[in-house]
Amino acid sequence: MTGAQGFLIVLEGIDRSGRSTHAGLLEAHLRHHGRGVTRTSLGSSVLSADALRRAKRGRRPDPVEIALLSAADLAERVERVVDPALRAGLVVVADRWTGTPIARAELRGVDRNWLDRLFSFAPSPDLVALLDLDPEASLARRGEPDPYEAGLDLHLADDLRESYRLFGARLAGWFEAESRRRGWLRVPASGPVDRVEARLEAAADRIVGLIGSGRGRARTKAP
Amino acid sequence: MLIIRFVPTRPIRPPGLLVAVEGIDGAGTTAVASLLARWIERRGRRVHVVAWEASAPVRRAAADGRTRQSLTARVAALLVAAEAHRRTDDLVRRPIGAGDVVIADRYAWTGVARDLARGLEPGWIASLYERLPAPAVVVLVRERPGRAIGRTIDGRLPPGQAEAVAPAFGAFLDRVALALDDLAAGRSPGPWPARTVVLDPDGRLEVGLAPARDAIAAALDGGEGRAA
Numbered sequence: 001m002t003g004a005q006g007f008l009i010v011l012e013g014i015d016r017s018g019r020s021t022h023a024g025l026l027e028a029h030l031r032h033h034g035r036g037v038t039r040t041s042l043g044s045s046v047l048s049a050d051a052l053r054r055a056k057r058g059r060r061p062d063p064v065e066i067a068l069l070s071a072a073d074l075a076e077r078v079e080r081v082v083d084p085a086l087r088a089g090l091v092v093v094a095d096r097w098t099g100t101p102i103a104r105a106e107l108r109g110v111d112r113n114w115l116d117r118l119f120s121f122a123p124s125p126d127l128v129a130l131l132d133l134d135p136e137a138s139l140a141r142r143g144e145p146d147p148y149e150a151g152l153d154l155h156l157a158d159d160l161r162e163s164y165r166l167f168g169a170r171l172a173g174w175f176e177a178e179s180r181r182r183g184w185l186r187v188p189a190s191g192p193v194d195r196v197e198a199r200l201e202a203a204a205d206r207i208v209g210l211i212g213s214g215r216g217r218a219r220t221k222a223p
Numbered sequence: 224m225l226i227i228r229f230v231p232t233r234p235i236r237p238p239g240l241l242v243a244v245e246g247i248d249g250a251g252t253t254a255v256a257s258l259l260a261r262w263i264e265r266r267g268r269r270v271h272v273v274a275w276e277a278s279a280p281v282r283r284a285a286a287d288g289r290t291r292q293s294l295t296a297r298v299a300a301l302l303v304a305a306e307a308h309r310r311t312d313d314l315v316r317r318p319i320g321a322g323d324v325v326i327a328d329r330y331a332w333t334g335v336a337r338d339l340a341r342g343l344e345p346g347w348i349a350s351l352y353e354r355l356p357a358p359a360v361v362v363l364v365r366e367r368p369g370r371a372i373g374r375t376i377d378g379r380l381p382p383g384q385a386e387a388v389a390p391a392f393g394a395f396l397d398r399v400a401l402a403l404d405d406l407a408a409g410r411s412p413g414p415w416p417a418r419t420v421v422l423d424p425d426g427r428l429e430v431g432l433a434p435a436r437d438a439i440a441a442a443l444d445g446g447e448g449r450a451a
Binding site for chain 1: 253254268280284289292293294295297298302304305308309312346347350353354
């Protein structure tokens with residue numbers, strides 16, 4: 001897509017790192033300053049969300065099938081929500097984009113080049129903020145983790161929470177390496193909510209032009 | 224003193240093999256798959272004919288007014304590819320792993336050709352299927368879309384409705400047929416390189432099948448089967 005006027009801001013990070021909370025706060029902040037905002041999140045499509053949930057809960061989850069369903073989920077949201085919003089000049093705040101599905105599949109042995117190609121239809125974000133949280137801290141935030149998100153199918157540990165710790169550490173390492181490679185903004189997410197919020201708002205303000213001139217540009221497709 | 228021991232060994236199992244029979248709707252792929260299956264069985268191999276129809280999720284979505292609008296070409300392509308992968312373990316990998324022959328009554332090329340006909344990028348589409356087991360032989364059953372369309376919609380739709388949908392469906396079948404020809408000729412990238420046999424629409428089926436049998440025999444004898 002070329003000539004897009006809107007902005008795509010993505011929040012990535014491991015489970016329970018506060019993405020959806022901060023997506024909501026960022027939306028409120030941008031709206032308060034007169035920006036039109038649309039939000040979207042992984043697994044919220046009409047056509048693929050149920051199939052994606054079923055595939056993750058299967059006896060032997062297939063990471064290739066799940067990557068394809070994640071791509072279908074994202075494609076639907078890109079075509080139905082994100083692209084029209086960007087063309088209309090809105091800010092799109094996305095709770096996870098290509099990073100999470102690629103990380104989950106690559107950590108299960110799926111070829112990275114194939115994954116990058118699979119998701120190559122997705123518009124490249126103007127800003128990716130990684131909410132950096134230790135898996136141990138994320139585990140303390142809520143109850144039982146989801147078995148697939150805990151990597152239970154990888155047989156790292158029999159205990160769900162221990163598996164989550166081990167798989168979460170791998171995910172955190174993947175996100176750290178990816179954020180360095182791609183120049184993502186890393187925001188420590190273990191601190192108070194208002195401190196995280198302030199950092200995200202400052203970064204978003206620079207991108208959308210509430211501070212300085214903004215970074216409007218012709219958008220390209222990239223992972 | 225010489226001691227001879229008999230060491231029990233596993234029986235030698237021939238490698239499994241996948242054959243894909245591709246073609247547009249109404250081309251006669253089922254008849255060809257069935258004839259090939261009988262011929263392979265006569266050679267002493269166990270054969271599974273798999274009706275490979277991975278578009279069920281898309282058909283369901285298209286039939287529902289609430290979901291139809293979300294069903295773009297790209298979303299449909301991804302849903303079909305995901306369904307194909309979901310079914311592969313049971314329908315293809317397991318029997319091939321047991322040393323059997325699987326004949327897929329349509330396989331990845333059909334999905335790729337339909338997506339090409341809908342205008343998606345060839346390289347991207349091919350990559351959706353490259354993680355599936357590769358067939359040792361692809362048999363493309365060519366048929367004139369005008370003739371195939373009659374077999375596909377006649378009798379399935381009420382009078383009047385068949386005539387109404389025929390032009391649009393015919394145009395789509397034309398594009399799918401061209402896309403299959405491009406795959407067979409290597410003009411479009413396929414998911415994997417495959418030995419391809421093309422059956423002519425006007426030839427006698429028994430005669431046309433000979434090169435397909437030769438290719439399959441070579442694959443069976445040469446151990447080109449693909450273990451899962």
